[in-house]
Amino acid sequence: MGIDAGISRRGFLKGAGGAGLVIGVTLSGLGRGRVMAGEAPFAPNAFVRVSPDNLVTVVIKQFEMGQGVTTGLATLVADEMDADWSQIRTEFAPADLALYKNLFFGIQATGGSNSIANSYDQMRRAGAMARAMLVAAAAKAWNVPADSVSVSKGVLTAGARRAVFGDVASAAARLPPPDDVVLKRPDRFTLIGKHVGRLDSPAKSTGKETYTIDMDLPGLLTAVTAKPPRFGATVKSFDASDALAVKGVRHVVGIPEGVAVVAEGTWPALKGRKALRVEWDESGAERRSSDDLVAEYRLLLDKPGAVAVRRGDPPGGLAAAVKTVDAVLEFPYLAHAAMEPMNCIAWLHDGTLETWSGHQAPTMDQLNMAAAAGLPVDKVVLHTLPSGGSFGRRSTFDGDHIVEAVRVAKAVGGTAPIRLQRMREDDMRAGYYRPLYVHRVRAGVDAAGKLCGWSHRIVGQSIYSASPAAAAAMKDGVDDSSVEGAANTPYAIPNLQVDLHSPGPEVPVHVWRSVGNSHTAYAMETVMDELAGLAGRDPVEFRLALLTEQPRHAGVLRLAAEQANWGSALPDGVARGVAVHRTFNTSVAQVVELGLDDDGTIRVRRVVVAVDCGRVVNPDIVRAQMEGGVGFGLSAALLSELTLDKGAAVERNFDAFQVLRIDRMPAVEVHIVESDEAPTGVGEPGVPPVAPAIANAVAALTGTRVRRLPFARWKPGTA
Amino acid sequence: MATNINVNGASVAIEADPDTPLLWVLREHLGLKGTKYGCGISACGACTVHMDGMPVRSCVLPLEGVGTARITTIEGLESPAARAVRDAWIALDVVQCGYCQSGQIMSAIALLEGTPAPTDEDIDGAMSGNICRCATYLRIRAAIRAAAAALKA
Ligand code: FES
Ligand code: FES
Numbered sequence: 058m059g060i061d062a063g064i065s066r067r068g069f070l071k072g073a074g075g076a077g078l079v080i081g082v083t084l085s086g087l088g089r090g091r092v093m094a095g096e097a098p099f100a101p102n103a104f105v106r107v108s109p110d111n112l113v114t115v116v117i118k119q120f121e122m123g124q125g126v127t128t129g130l131a132t133l134v135a136d137e138m139d140a141d142w143s144q145i146r147t148e149f150a151p152a153d154l155a156l157y158k159n160l161f162f163g164i165q166a167t168g169g170s171n172s173i174a175n176s177y178d179q180m181r182r183a184g185a186m187a188r189a190m191l192v193a194a195a196a197k198a199w200n201v202p203a204d205s206v207s208v209s210k211g212v213l214t215a216g217a218r219r220a221v222f223g224d225v226a227s228a229a230a231r232l233p234p235p236d237d238v239v240l241k242r243p244d245r246f247t248l249i250g251k252h253v254g255r256l257d258s259p260a261k262s263t264g265k266e267t268y269t270i271d272m273d274l275p276g277l278l279t280a281v282t283a284k285p286p287r288f289g290a291t292v293k294s295f296d297a298s299d300a301l302a303v304k305g306v307r308h309v310v311g312i313p314e315g316v317a318v319v320a321e322g323t324w325p326a327l328k329g330r331k332a333l334r335v336e337w338d339e340s341g342a343e344r345r346s347s348d349d350l351v352a353e354y355r356l357l358l359d360k361p362g363a364v365a366v367r368r369g370d371p372p373g374g375l376a377a378a379v380k381t382v383d384a385v386l387e388f389p390y391l392a393h394a395a396m397e398p399m400n401c402i403a404w405l406h407d408g409t410l411e412t413w414s415g416h417q418a419p420t421m422d423q424l425n426m427a428a429a430a431g432l433p434v435d436k437v438v439l440h441t442l443p444s445g446g447s448f449g450r451r452s453t454f455d456g457d458h459i460v461e462a463v464r465v466a467k468a469v470g471g472t473a474p475i476r477l478q479r480m481r482e483d484d485m486r487a488g489y490y491r492p493l494y495v496h497r498v499r500a501g502v503d504a505a506g507k508l509c510g511w512s513h514r515i516v517g518q519s520i521y522s523a524s525p526a527a528a529a530a531m532k533d534g535v536d537d538s539s540v541e542g543a544a545n546t547p548y549a550i551p552n553l554q555v556d557l558h559s560p561g562p563e564v565p566v567h568v569w570r571s572v573g574n575s576h577t578a579y580a581m582e583t584v585m586d587e588l589a590g591l592a593g594r595d596p597v598e599f600r601l602a603l604l605t606e607q608p609r610h611a612g613v614l615r616l617a618a619e620q621a622n623w624g625s626a627l628p629d630g631v632a633r634g635v636a637v638h639r640t641f642n643t644s645v646a647q648v649v650e651l652g653l654d655d656d657g658t659i660r661v662r663r664v665v666v667a668v669d670c671g672r673v674v675n676p677d678i679v680r681a682q683m684e685g686g687v688g689f690g691l692s693a694a695l696l697s698e699l700t701l702d703k704g705a706a707v708e709r710n711f712d713a714f715q716v717l718r719i720d721r722m723p724a725v726e727v728h729i730v731e732s733d734e735a736p737t738g739v740g741e742p743g744v745p746p747v748a749p750a751i752a753n754a755v756a757a758l759t760g761t762r763v764r765r766l767p768f769a770r771w772k773p774g775t776a
Numbered sequence: 777m778a779t780n781i782n783v784n785g786a787s788v789a790i791e792a793d794p795d796t797p798l799l800w801v802l803r804e805h806l807g808l809k810g811t812k813y814g815c816g817i818s819a820c821g822a823c824t825v826h827m828d829g830m831p832v833r834s835c836v837l838p839l840e841g842v843g844t845a846r847i848t849t850i851e852g853l854e855s856p857a858a859r860a861v862r863d864a865w866i867a868l869d870v871v872q873c874g875y876c877q878s879g880q881i882m883s884a885i886a887l888l889e890g891t892p893a894p895t896d897e898d899i900d901g902a903m904s905g906n907i908c909r910c911a912t913y914l915r916i917r918a919a920i921r922a923a924a925a926a927l928k929a
Contacts, residue, residue, distance in 0.1 A: 123873025123910050254869055261874025262865040264810020264850035268875060271809040304793070322804045323813075324796045396814050396822060396875040396909045445812070445875025446909050481815045677869060681915070685872055688911020711819040711907060720900040722913035 103156055104183040105134055107191070111211070111223030113140050118150040118157035119176065120167035120417045121257070122395075122447035123685075124740040125678040128255045129173050130180050132674055136248040137184030137241060138191075140222065141211035147256060149441040152419035166418035168452055168568065170641045170738025173674055177736050178240075185238040194229035195220055243733065249674050257443070269400045269442050272413045274474045277402070278307060280465045281326045281478060283335050284315040287704035288488060289563035290342035292316060292335060299332035309333065310468035314457075317465045319475060327480070343563035343704035347493060350562060350701065351387055354495035354516040358385065362514055362556035363534035365544040374510025374552025378501020380591040382584050386498070387765040388517075388576040390699040391491035391569055392714060397445025398484035401462035405471035409436045414459055415444025417451035421525070425456035429463040448689070449568035453489050454524040457565070482709040490699055491569035492518040494539075496580045506592035508603060510552040513543055513580065518566045519559040534559070538568065542577030542745065547610045547639055548585070548603040564701065570689055571741040574640045578745030579752065579766065582636040586753040587762060596635055596753065597623055609669045610639055612730055613646040617667035620728050621648035631662070634754025640742035643670045647687070647746040649723070651754045657773040659695060661723040661751060666743065668727065671734035679739050680727040686743020687725050692717040694748035695768045715769065781842045783808070784852025794840035799823045801839050802849055810850035810878045814907065821906030824879040825849050831886040833905075850878040857888040860923040868919045872910035880906045884920050893924055 106114040115131040127147050135145050150157040150165075157165050160175040188208060195213040196203040198220075206215045213220045243249075260266040285291060295316045297309035305325025310317050316335055320326035345353075375381065401414035403426070410430045416422045419439050427434045444451055462477035469475065479487065494517035503509040520538045521530035530536065535557050537544070544555040569575060589599035597618045604611040614637040618624075627633065630652045637646035650663040666683045673679055696715035700707040708714035748766060756762050763771045778789040781798075783806060790805050797816075802808040802825070811834060814822030818833040825834045826848040834847075853862075861884050864870075871877050880903065887894055887902035894902070899920050908916070 123871075123875075125872070254866070255871065257874065258866045258869050258871055261871040261877055262862055262881065264878040264881075266874050267809070270813065271803075273807070273809075322792075322800060324793065324800045324804075328793075394909060396820070396873065396907070397812075398814075444873065446873040448909075481817075481820075681869065681872065681912075684914050685911045688913060689909070691911075710817055711815050712817060716907055716909060717911060717913075718904045718907060719913040719916060720904045722911065722917075725914055 104180060105138070105187045107187065107222050107226040107229070109223050109226055111144055111221050112146050113138065113144050113222065114146045114148060116150050117147050118165065119159070119172035120415065120441065120447070120451070121149070121443040122167075122415065122417065122451070124172070124682060125255055125675065126167070126172045127257060128253065129674050129678060130176055131256060132248045132253050133177065133180035134184035134187075136246055137181045138188045139208040139210065139247065142248065142253060144211050144222070145256070152416070152423045152439040154420045158420070164418065165420040166452060168417070168449065170643065170740045170742060172738065173736050174738055181240050182238060185240055186234065189235045189238050190229040190232055191222055191225055193232050193235070194225040197232070198225060198228060243672070250672070250676065252677055253675055255678070267442060268397050268445050269402060269414050269476070270397055270478065272402055272442065272476070274402065274404065276473045278319050278321060278473045278475050279323050279326045279478055280317045280319045280462070280475050281323075281330050281480060282312070282315045282317045282461060282465070282483065283330050283333055284483065284486065285337045285339070285342070287339055287342040287344070288565070289704065290337045290339040293338040294336045296334040299334065300329040303329040303332055308469045310465060312461065312464040312468055314461050314464070317468070317477070319465060319469055323478060341563075343701070345562060345701065346703055347389065347701045350493055351495060354560065355385065357516045357558045357560065358495065358497040358514055360558070362516070362558040365535045365537075365540040365555045365557055367554045369552035371510055371512045371552045371554035375499060375501055375512060377503050377509050379504050381499060381501035382587045382591065383499045384497070384584055384587070384762070384764055386496040386580050386583075388494040388579070389766065390493045390564070390701065391693055391697055392485050392699045392708070393446070393448040393450035393489075393569055394485065394711070394714060394716060395444070395446030395448055395450055398479040398481055399450065399458035399487070400476060400478045401459045402474055402476045403462040403466035404474035405430065405466050408432075409438060410463065411438045411440070412459065412462070413440045413442055415447060415451045416441040416459070417447055421452075421454070422456050422459050425460050426463045429460045430467060448570040449572070450489060453567050457487065457489065481711070485699070485709050485714060486706045488565035489567035490564065491575055492520065492566040494576045496576070498580055498584045500584055500588055502588055502592040506594060508550060508588055511550045511554070513555045514557070515539055515543065515555065515577075516558040516560065518561060518564070520566055520568055520572070522559065523565070538573045540577065541573040542638065542640065543581055546581060547607040548600070549606055550603065563704070571640050571744040574638060574741070574745040575693065578636065578638040579749045582638060582746065582749035583752045583762065586634070586749070586756065595624070600637065609730070610637065610644045613637060613644045613667040613669050616728055616730060617646035617648050617665050620667065620726065621650070621665040623648060632754045632758035634750045634752065634757060636746040636749040636753060638745045640745055642737040643668065643739060643742040645683070645742045645746055647750045649747070649750040649754050651751060651758070653758070653773060659751065659755065659768055661691065661721070663724045663726070664747070664750070666725060666727045667730065668739065668742070669730035669732060670739050670742070671732050671736045673729055674736060676729055679729055682739040683727040683743040684725045686741070687747050688717050688722055690744040690747030691721070694751050694766060695721070698767055698769070779839050781839070781847060782844065783847045784849060790839060792839055794838060796839045798825070798834040798837045798839060798842060798847065802834060808849045808851050812875055812878055814876065814879070820876070821879040821883060822876050824882040824906065826882060826886060829886065829889060831883050850882060853885065855885070855889065857885050857923070857927060860926045861885050861888065861919070864919040864922040864926065868915050868922065870912050870915040870919050872912055876906060876908045880908065880916055884916070884923070887920065888924060888927065892927060894920065
């Protein structure tokens with residue numbers, strides 16, 4: 058039972074009684090896996106359990122925020138095991154760097170749309186290993202050669218012999234691991250690439266899913282925090298007497314972030330917070346408004362920035378242009394506005410800290426919380442729950458809301474588990490926004506109608522300078538996340554320069570679904586479209602001419618154009634626009650069709666999407682992510698804006714921070730390129746092309762180039 | 777002082793301030809966690825429940841305003857329309873994060889109970905108070921149409 062013992066020691070098999078089969082595979086080695094037993098020389102991964110009751114539990118190391126990764130990872134294991142889909146169960150992994158790190162990031166975290174990509178081989182090996190040991194156990198019991206045992210839908214057979222996984226699980230656990238596993242050829246896949254329903258649909262369609270806001274514990278108290286109105290302000294003093302007089306309020310505590318009211322329920326906590334009197338120290342507070350920042354950023358556009366990429370002779374290229382575009386583009390701060398406002402339960406007891414939250418980056422959260430609690434890291438036990446969205450919000454480098462929960466728990470002396478719950482207004486005011494950016498692009502075409510130069514300056518706050526990996530993330534003063542999508546453009550642009558200023562207002566910023574691509578795609582694809590017009594060329598042809606070395610990128614553009622009948626006639630008052638962008642190795646092209654309502658409101662009628670994400674694990678989830686990505690991108694393109702007024706957030710709830718509603722959701726058609734290439738992600742890449750495709754359609758319809766998002770601020774007939 | 781209300785067919789006595797929004801009564805006094813908090817100002821629909829069959833936002837309905845009305849939550853639904861909607865939601869894999877979906881489903885059921893064959897305009901009209909930040913709107917529309925078809929059959 059070395060296998061079980063080894064993994065039990067990591068607290069992994071808690072409650073599983075040691076019965077059944079636990080599988081670990083090494084991280085390295087092509088097609089080779091080995092179960093680590095006893096004193097493991099390397100730390101193994103542990104992803105699969107088969108119990109005697111014939112359930113297969115897949116341990117999910119990536120965070121489920123709605124993108125469907127739970128189903129995707131389980132599919133990889135189940136396919137290689139030849140398990141029956143109905144016997145698959147899942148659980149979220151504990152925080153454990155050695156076992157569950159993201160193989161691309163080196164920490165346990167979900168982001169960059171790389172959950173499937175980094176796990177694809179690892180999870181398949183885990184499944185194949187399980188299958189091989191179950192087969193060996195059956196072969197031994199039946200006294201037949203292993204290669205005479207076949208497996209289908211969770212049933213092992215050899216001649217007239219038949220067993221299910223659970224029958225041989227305990228025997229398999231006593232077998233030595235195989236030296237080698239052979240992964241399936243893609244033509245043998247039974248689940249990968251096929252229609253497999255989401256595992257979480259039943260619970261989420263009946264109100265039964267448990268999110269952090271729903272989690273219950275004996276004696277659980279709710280905390281809400283009063284925070285300074287302006288970013289950068291702090292508490293000067295507070296008077297808790299009225300708050301403490303509110304029925305149900307148990308504690309009022311000062312923490313670095315503000316003043317927390319801890320009560321027996323949400324409503325008493327809110328009433329207590331209302332009764333609280335706080336004086337703020339605003340001496341270090343941000344006082345600028347969004348308009349001030351835009352004005353300052355515009356001044357920086359005249360100064361050379363840190364160079365992200367320079368090739369050819371950018372000034373010479375522009376000098377050779379006969380027609381040029383000189384565009385200044387503005388992008389507002391954006392809140393993530395995930396449906397479940399940020400929250401975390403923290404419980405200090407018996408010398409440990411236990412937490413329940415949507416931990417998007419468990420090992421980073423663990424470090425942050427250990428520091429806040431003053432405990433060693435191994436005394437911090439995380440329970441990861443699915444979250445009501447995130448869009449990057451639950452992966453902040455300082456773990457803002459998570460650390461706040463720990464501080465409250467500590468301040469009340471560990472007397473009870475505490476759920477720190479941000480109300481919508483708290484959530485929206487808290488910052489960690491997609492930064493406000495200003496771009497200037499100067500680009501031109503020569504006498505032959507060829508793109509001859511592109512100079513691109515970007516101004517906006519750095520996201521990664523606040524990260525623990527800042528040194529590695531910042532190259533020569535350039536935060537790659539501010540320039541990605543421009544500096545690494547797939548277009549063969551001769552004479553290209555992208556440079557960057559990273560000013561630092563007192564507003565926390567963070568990654569937001571598709572990160573830098575959320576603004577660079579707009580700059581790249583609207584200017585590219587305009588250049589095509591100046592060159593007198595069709596926008597699709599103009600782009601394709603610059604993508605001869607990028608067949609997959611060109612492929613999605615061609616596919617979307619074809620499926621949208623690019624170039625065919627449209628009814629009066631309707632126009633098409635196209636955009637193509639690569640986000641985290643996945644290329645997505647979109648063609649939108651839109652018109653204007655009588656009051657000038659943009660009405661997007663149809664979006665045709667083509668995506669190349671390599672090997673597809675679950676086509677319906679790819680479609681869902683493209684649909685959702687289009688909808689999320691439409692919110693930002695058309696409606697959403699987080700405005701700073703003298704250092705305070707103006708939009709604090711969904712009445713003012715507008716997001717897409719069903720009545721403006723267009724038809725979305727998704728076309729997926731068939732591919733044998735390694736899988737890449739789909740959670741974010743659907744977002745960036747929407748806004749530029751809309752802008753290009755609006756330009757086709759009205760002749761106006763809109764330079765500022767969201768479109769809600771634009772009235773037809775103005776620029 | 778206890779307030780008596782009727783939730784999912786049972787009369788329950790609630791010890792809470794009369795101004796407590798029904799949302800928190802359901803979630804924290806009755807343990808009915810399917811009804812979600814999203815905004816607290818009647819702007820997102822996550823907290824939608826039925827009050828005598830009509831969809832209402834429980835985040836702005838104080839306990840003292842419930843009176844003798846019958847409150848139904850996602851946990852208490854057992855009508856043919858409820859089953860059809862639930863089945864369609866699962867068959868079409870509408871959900872992503874799922875957080876908005878109790879509210880979406882409550883609005884969808886109320887729509888179908890009043891309008892068994894809704895047009896797309898009916899659907900958009902009845903559902904535009906429910907935000908889905910994951911933008912599952914296309915599948916919500918499709919699932920409502922599928923549920924309507926199933927109810928007709
Ligand atoms: S929580 Fe009630 S409408 Fe948003
Ligand atoms: S499914 Fe995530 S908010 Fe609707």
